[in-house]
Amino acid sequence: MMNRSLIVANWKMHLNVQQASLYVHHFNKVLNYHRSVEVVLAPTLLALQPLSLEVDRRKIHLAAQNAYDKDEGPYTGEVSFTMLSGLVDYAIIGHSERRIYFSESLELIRDKVTAAIRNGIKPILCIGESKPERTAGETKRVIHDQLMSAISNLTAEEVKNVTVAYEPVWAISTFGGENAEPNEIQKVIDYIRYQISELYGAKVSNDVRVLYGGSVDDDSVGGYLALDGCDGTLVGAASLDYQSFASIIDKAFLVYQSKKKD
């Protein structure tokens, strides 16, 4: 039986504390609770504390969008995974906006993944090739390098707590939002699982959740979630509207039910 679906809202640098709280207030009214679908909100860091008091944590989990790899020390402006532990269940790590705008290296991302696990926070590791890399036929190499380096410090038991989000840079709304064909995505999801199974065995590879992300909305999401081995989605722009995010969750439930029957 497949894992629960995981549907993550990445609000990026949108919705201030007040707006985030209002969102949750409305979202609670339209959200249908499905046991087979896990819902995660990744608001601005500032909103994590107030939202943690506002959400029913049996129904909605919280994620940080980023944190620093050191647990404590003289690192002005940074927040550690240690400080976030107890507040969030997940942390998004290695998002392409962080890799590109903040020059996050493979090594830094590996250290952040390690720090998250060390502090009991489940990483949502984002990986994906850019448009020029795709055109040059380098997708597999990029996926291999980003994935293998990020999990290289982890034991097989720890890897099971990692969720991998495949987010081709060219499909993310920030970088152009080109439409990705589900059959093209299937090949990469298969490759991600293959890579994990080569290193940690088929059982671990099955336990790791693999998501798709890149301009997903309530129309397009079904096609991705229906893919073999796709356990959910990371939603950016479409998650800023609580109605459309709630519709994505309902779609995920329907797809989960039909996959279970297969």
Ligand code: PGA
């Ligand atoms: P998008 O963002 O849905 O707006 O393309 C996805 C992401 O960046 O995680």
